[in-house]
Amino acid sequence: MKVIYSLLAFSMLSVSAKANTELPDRQAELPAAKKNSQAEYLVPRDLTTITNDEFGEKVKLGYSLFVNSQQMRGKYVGNNQNCVNCHMEAGRKANSAPLWAAYMAYPAYRKKNDRVNSYADRIQGCFTYSMNGKPPAYDSPELVALSAYAYWLAMGGLMDQHGLENEPVPALDDKQLQIGGKAESFPMPDVIAQALPADKRGSLAGRGYPKIANPELEPSLERGMQVYADNCAACHMKDGQGVSDSDGHSYIPPLWGKNAYNWGAGMHRINTAAYFIYENMPLGKSVQLTVQEAWDVSAYVNSQERPQDPRYRGSLEENRKKYHAHDGFYGKSVNGYTLGSNAFPSAVVK
Template identity: 45%
Template sequence: MTRFMLTLLALGMGNAQAAQIVMEDQSQLKVLPASAAAAFSPPAESELPDNAFGKMVREGHALFVDTRRLMPNNVGNGLNCSNCHLDQGRMANSAPLWGAYPMYPAYRKKNDKVNTFAERIQGCFQFSMNGKPPAADSPEMTALSVYAYWLASKAPIGVEMPGRGYPDVPQPAQGYDFGRGEQVYKDQCAVCHGSHGEGQSVANDYVMPPLWGKDSYNWGAGMHRINTATSFIKHNMPLGKPGSLSDQQAWDVAAYINKHERPQDPRLIEGSIEKTRLKFHANDGVNLYGQKVEGVLIGQGTGK
């Protein structure tokens, strides 16, 4: 891989548009039987045609791995798409694009609406990137969608394949513990993400993404859920050593990360954390938004 070998460390991908805060109801889709659970291989760069389509795929790939620099008007933090979808959106169990694209359009029960793939991407910009969603018919959205389509071009439509999303990690009987999580973070995460979750940057470019603070994902992103962050961490982190943490360690460190402040949920209702919690967070997985942790109200936000 030449131009495609830009894999960044990361956390951050989130939900779709404003009211789309829960995992989608995709009961209309087929699930691949266990006997067919062979790993899917997306097409290689060498298979790209030398024409307008191939050019647009490459443009979408560039936007995907260098989002912050190439789309500064749409990204409000220090993240790129590839921070949550590792190996340029190719890696199984890291929400690969080839596992997502064939599942849309999809009905979401929570908002009683069929969502397009473009709407799903827009949500990522609003929440995970803490920015402004590009228009559905913008050149950037077209390029990103074409890149996702190409990665999924050999995949079946409407079939939930192994490796899609971030596989669930059951919560341990002990639950989670912030103190244990802090120790895991110091031992396994701080070397890349900084002792204060600030990430690492060279000049104005992050080479390792921030996990909390003003340049990380906001309180509306899917990764603010402890269970979602746990799944990402368990199957993908530390980089190069996926699966090396126990389930307990993954839950503990995800909870520790997500007890820290980050930009406010852009859906904040009338300036009220409690109203926002009740509408968007009360039934949205395991999360700390609007709760008091060690005497501090979580969800106050850090601003942009």
């Protein structure tokens, strides 16, 4: 069914508010394709070029919230995660689920929750699952700012690609910012609109995490524990709890336990985590592990207990069947223990 985005632009946010209650975001798997070594990736503008005006202040706030999401701890964030933990280099890095590619992929119909999602919807899902918290409301300063930052990265990079490097990124109003760049009615310079029609915007090179080969051997928790000890424990600690200061501000994120991403987050999928780890870890010297090691350590990390899936309604088996028909351990027995059966509670936020 063809979605008429021009009409959607006027009604997206009010419709989504109702739909969020009726059809919770099921966190569909991030798109993954084999890495293309010849691809030309979009390069966002330097942060120093953000304008010192009302729109620029929104972009700056979005950047600040993205790299230090703990500013929202207790209000919207319920764990020790920051957005930048899963989206490297402040959401700028290709092949690390960059914000510029995600922004241009929405609005989009998602079969998993049977509705059209705006970019704001997608961010709200991240707060619910990856941040184990409460999503900011539509039109809230935080949601607008995070949308503005992603838009600025995308549009600035596209403008530079198409010979508009000396022009500032056009300001958008708050509602436009939250919809996303894939709408037919989305305002952009003619030269970009002609080169990048709406049906091509959701497949920018570098989107998501690159797909890697399947492991030769079934992922092993025992081997994964050794890979973790050799390559991950120095930063994430032996107990997987990362590094925080005395005030609880997180610098290295926990990978399991009460302050990690919950059982609804995309990163709990073994394949998604393996793709991310292989491409991005260890931090600062990525693509160091073998494919097998990436799968093994992903399985090990995601075989540890973490906060409960927010969609859980009392039956672990029903929740597993409804939302977890994928590559993960939720509701499955590992060494005699059923994961999710004693999950940490979802965080309480104001």
